[in-house]
Amino acid sequence: DQQVKQNSPSLSVQEGRISILNCDYTNSMFDYFLWYKKYPAEGPTFLISISSIKDKNEDGRFTVFLNKSAKHLSLHIVPSQPGDSAVYFCAARAGGTSYGKLTFGQGTILTVHP
């Protein structure tokens, strides 16, 4: 039972254009969402997060949008740069006794071409 799904295994974008990575979830108890970036042979690096009380959060070139009714979130990267090429993971945390447990999606490989 995959509670967090990233349906696109890969995405290819031209440098300077917008990259949009999508994530769907099924557990309505999730109240906090995060995006992580991962390079080969390194641990995931925190990018940006959003609480369920918001529908948008922005940090520089990165913006995360949350649509609670659709149980969908997306990460926008504008403009995309070759250094953004990595695997992107969406993660979610439920409130209550789950504490800090994060549930991750399977990841999307982003390739930004010069």
Place this chain on the structure above:
Amino acid sequence: DSGVTQTPKHLITATGQRVTLRCSPRSGDLSVYWYQQSLDQGLQFLIQYYNGEERAKGNILERFSAQQFPDLHSELNLSSLELGDSALYFCASSPAGTEDTQYFGPGTRLTVL
């Protein structure tokens, strides 16, 4: 560099053996989390410790155990190893007072032959 350190980087061992993975959290972080990343399962939460006490448990096998010491470093013990335990094991930590954002270490790659 997240500030979370993990040792060793690589570990190669045989089936049936026991290994210990070590994690030092970021300075001041009280929570430590362990995750397993295998090819077919993605990143799976194993267990969380907060200031020395177990706080949350995921799909951690009975052959696996963890602890957090008074200096806040943590160890993950894997015993009676099987081929399927080959994976990347990540440790993460979060700032005191919040579990919102977790910062990950570089991981330990375990290969069971």
